[in-house]
Amino acid sequence: MTQPASSSLMPRDTRPREQVAVFSIAQYSFVISTASIQEIRSTDGLGGTVVDLDRPVLRKVRHIVERDSRAYYVVSGYEHFHLPASRPTTVLILRNVPVAVLVDKIEEMAEMRVLLALPQSFNGEERAWYRGLTVLERKVLPVANHLGFLTSGELRQLEEQNPGLLQTAAAQRREGGRA
C-alpha cells in the first residue's frame, strides 16, 4: 500500500517528550513533571492524619501529613516561592521525597518538548527551585525541581528539630489501621 505522500515528507519530531502538570500559585504558572508526582489531592479531600510540627524551623513547613503509611512535610507553595499569600486548594504529594506541596490549583496536563537551561544571569534560590524553563503555548514557564522544595539541608534541619516525627506520624497511622 502506498503511503500518503505527506507522511514521508513530514520530519519526525524526535525531541524527548515529558508529561507535565501545569499548576498555579498566586498569579504565576509552573510546570512539574508528572513522573515526580505520587498523587494529586484536593486539600478538602486529603484524608490521612495532619500533625503540627513541634518546632516549625522553616516558615514554609508547619505540618506533616500522613498518606498510605508514609509521612510528608507539607510545603506552602507561596512561602517557598516568596509570593504573597494565596489560597491553596490542591496538594501535590511528591514521589521519592517526603514532601507534599500546597498549590492553588492544577491548570492542565501537558506534554513538554523542550527544557531550556535557566540563564546564568539567574543566581539566586531559583537555581535550586527550577530544572529550567520550557515553552508551552508560546508562554515561557519555569519547570519546578521536585528536589528543590526541601533541600537536603532543610530536610536535615527539620529532622533535627523534630526528631522522629516523620516516622512516628507514619507508624501511628499504620497501628491505627491495624486496630
Place this chain on the structure above:
Amino acid sequence: MNAETGSLVPSFVIFQVGTRRVALPRDCVAEMIASPLLFSFPHTTPVIAGVALRRGRIVPVLDLGPGLLGAPSPTARFFLVVERRISNISERCAIPVQGECELVAGIMFPESGEDEFVIGCLDLNGQQIDVLDLEKAIAAGTRIQEESIPAAEVLS
C-alpha cells in the same frame, strides 16, 4: 570618522536609561530590538525583570535603572541586547532603553566620578556621556535592590 566603517577609532552605542544618557563599548552590544513579550516568574536575583523568548532562546531582561537611577527604569519600547560573560559562559541579555540608540566613534576620556561603574567619558558635541562597565552597573543595581529589601520588610 564613521563608526560603521570599521575604523581604528573605538565605537560606542549611546542609549538612554530613564533620564540618563550613557554608552557601552560597541563590542558589548549585539542588537537592538522592539519591546518583546516579557515573561516573569518567581526568582530572587535582583535587577532581572523577566525573560524574553528570542529566536528560540531565553534572554533575561536586566533593568539598569536601580544602578543608574536608584529606581526601576520606566516602560521601554526598545531593548538593547548585550553580551555578558558569566563564569566563562557567554550569555545574551536585554536591557530596556528609552528613546533611540546611537552608534558613535570617539575617544573615551578617563572619568573620576563617584559612580564606580563609569569607566570613562565621551565628548559628544560638548555633551559628556558616561561609558559604563556593564557588569559593575549590574552589580550596583543588585546592591541597591538588596539593600532596599530589608528596609521594605521592616516597613511591612
